[in-house]
Amino acid sequence: MKVTGNGGYVMQSWFDVYNFDIENREEDAVGLAGAADWLNAFVDREVEEFGIPPERVIVGGLSQGGAVVCRALVGSERRLGGAFMLCSYVPLRRRVLEMKTPFASQIPLFWGHGIMDAQVTFPLALRSAKQLALDLETTFLRTSHPLTPESLQEDFKRQSEGTGKSSNSSAAGKATLRFCYYGDLGHWFSEEEISDLAVWMNGILGNGRYKEVGGVGEAEGEEEGEAGMDVDDG
Template sequence: MSTFPQLALFRPIAVLAVLFIATTLIVSFLQSSSPSSSPPIEAAMSRKSFVLWLHGLGDSGPANEPIRTLFASPELRSARWSFPSAPDAPVSCNHGAVMPSWFDIHEIPVNPESPKNEKGVLEAVQNVHAMIDKEIAAGINPKNIFVCGFSQGGALTLASVLLYPKTLGGGGVFSGWVPFNSSIIERITPEARKTPILWSHGMADSTVPFAAGQAGPPFLEQAGIKCEFKAYPNLGHSISNEELRSLESWISTLLQGSS
């Protein structure tokens, strides 16, 4: 299976090499699998939807920007995308090494029983909510806003959509985990419980093991939130093309429904 390049959660020395490989693989993918002609997007088509992509630990927003070019549907081609970068901070699981991180992670691999850094997660959530608020103030319907993220970004995606007071278009979690305890459910508004979740996880993931992903749907069910969970055999800690195709179909269907 061809896969989207693995985004490492640790080995900070290798971060630059990983980003270089990521760029190389993306270019290769585009050259080999992009359709020869894409449906033209009308210049006058207004950008009525927004996709916020949150990267994993040690990565950056710009390194992930080519992701948007992998989608062919008019709904995603015409959407406004944003790829913010996490601030640099010391990370406990990397022996205090400073790197881009949305919040501190205490141990790798991340299991369902791993320590939760709820304070750091909630601080990061406030920053994501500010980004969402800005788009809504610019005129985008909250139900046309999608937050997606990989690994640490996936955990932040989950926290951000659950704690946003309004119903959003959806949250796409890739190789993520539940970053807080069940007591947080009391803070989820009735409107937020209507936001759908797409959760994708590799069954061969050794960094955020599949068990951490499996803990997601029961948690969401307890909160009364709809979750579509997809397991990918033989996939490690990375994003596959198959996962991205599923995300494209999922968002396009939701956007068409909201129209």
């Protein structure tokens, strides 16, 4: 698509980018909504056509893809298993309160970010993550590497105690936003970050039950039919 901030030249993009001042720029609300709708429709198909429980679905993305995931999470009509954002930001962050659904506060979020990120600066990412947790009424936790299975147990306990009868109920327990940071990482990902993400995903898909394998928690008793989807920066 033609990207305004790139002089109108065609490039791969999920939505139009008017300029590259992430903190202060006007945003393409229509394009973001369209990209989020596409992602939600994909999840709907996985659930309805293939019978995958929504709580077994994790969506995630890198940079611009993470922004799409965030927009989809805020407006989600299902309680998904989780969502993750890597070196990303909160799009339309001043409109989260008006856009959020009851399910948005029930979806665990992993946000990985490098302190050396020059495109989405660390201070902006940290402020945005804290504000997102506040707006969604979720628990904010800032964590350095390594993320351990044991550190996740309270997350799942807290959420399960408030969940009630159904995982799709709008009265389900509040989730946790895990903000994990990495000292020498720029606008990309690292082995340490992917390792932490794997621990977090295993905790969700394995219902928090672990055995240690090679230093990384492996979930016990995982069910068949789990689905995960990455939305990358393209």
